[in-house]
Amino acid sequence: xxxxxxxxxxxxxxxxxxxxxxxxxxxxxxxxxxxxxxxxxxxxxxxxxxxxxxxxxxxxxxxxxxxxxxxxxxxxxxxxxxxxxxxxxxxxxxxxxxxxxxxxxxxxxxxxxxxxxxxxxxxxxxxx
Amino acid sequence: xxxxxxxxxxxxxxxxxxxxxxxxxxxxxxxxxxxxxxxxxxxxxxxxxxxxxxxxxxxxxxxxxxxxxxxxxxxxxxxxxxxxxxxxxxxxxxxxxxxxxxxxxx
Numbered sequence: 388x389x390x391x392x393x394x395x396x397x398x399x400x401x402x403x404x405x406x407x408x409x410x411x412x413x414x415x416x417x418x419x420x421x422x423x424x425x426x427x428x429x430x431x432x433x434x435x436x437x438x439x440x441x442x443x444x445x446x447x448x449x450x451x452x453x454x455x456x457x458x459x460x461x462x463x464x465x466x467x468x469x470x471x472x473x474x475x476x477x478x479x480x481x482x483x484x485x486x487x488x489x490x491x492x493x494x495x496x497x498x499x500x501x502x503x504x505x506x507x508x509x510x511x512x513x514x515x
Numbered sequence: 516x517x518x519x520x521x522x523x524x525x526x527x528x529x530x531x532x533x534x535x536x537x538x539x540x541x542x543x544x545x546x547x548x549x550x551x552x553x554x555x556x557x558x559x560x561x562x563x564x565x566x567x568x569x570x571x572x573x574x575x576x577x578x579x580x581x582x583x584x585x586x587x588x589x590x591x592x593x594x595x596x597x598x599x600x601x602x603x604x605x606x607x608x609x610x611x612x613x614x615x616x617x618x619x620x621x
Contacts, residue, residue, distance in 0.1 A: 431602065431613055431614070431615045431616050432551075432559065432602055432604070432613040432616075433613070434609075434610050434611040434612065434613070446609065448609070448610040449610065450610075482558055482559075484558075486611075499547065499564060499565045499606060500547075500606040500611065501549040501561055501564040501565075501604075501606065502549070502551070502559070502561060502604070503560075503561035503564075503570065504561075505558035505559055505560075506558065507558060508558055
């Protein structure tokens with residue numbers, strides 16, 4: 388049973404960067420896509436990107452390209468999401484979630500992708 | 516990007532009611548559609564995956580249907596704990612996009 392625990396609340400100034408961590412326990416960390424989703428206050432959910440640890444490959448939503456880096460440390464089963472050039476509209480709760488298993492024999496992620504389980508969320512507030 | 520539009524945006528109902536939430540995709544997504552429930556201050560929780568498969572351990576009053584561009588989530592008999600916000604999410608192509616949410620209220 389996979390369990391995801393995220394780092395704590397952050398308060399950042401505009402223009403700075405934030406790194407949120409997500410530590411996984413249970414399951415085979417290397418073989419699933421660790422995904423980041425955010426939710427601005429009172430708003431809906433937004434997919435930001437994902438990393439597949441065994442491949443050390445990440446891909447991102449176009450909206451965040453150039454500002455985001457998602458990495459994974461296989462030795463500690465921890466994923467990281469770094470967002471640079473923070474603006475006030477980056478104020479949100481950031482979630483990590485498992486988003487599909489990677490099959491090392493076929494070289495593909497599972498065909499149907501869903502997000503489960505989720506971390507508890509990390510509130511990032513961007514304010515001067 | 517594939518746009519996902521849920522209707523209604525909010526819904527008032529009573530315990531025991533049957534409710535249906537619709538998710539419309541901007542293009543054919545066949546059955547690459549998931550549903551989540553989110554309670555205030557909590558992370559989303561997976562309910563339905565691949566349009567109609569119920570997540571393990573969840574009550575059978577939740578069901579998903581449809582295919583193509585119009586998909587549905589039905590709760591057959593509302594229970595007090597079901598009052599929450601529901602989101603659809605397509606996994607047909609990246610960026611995976613969510614509907615704007617449907618708030619289910621008493």
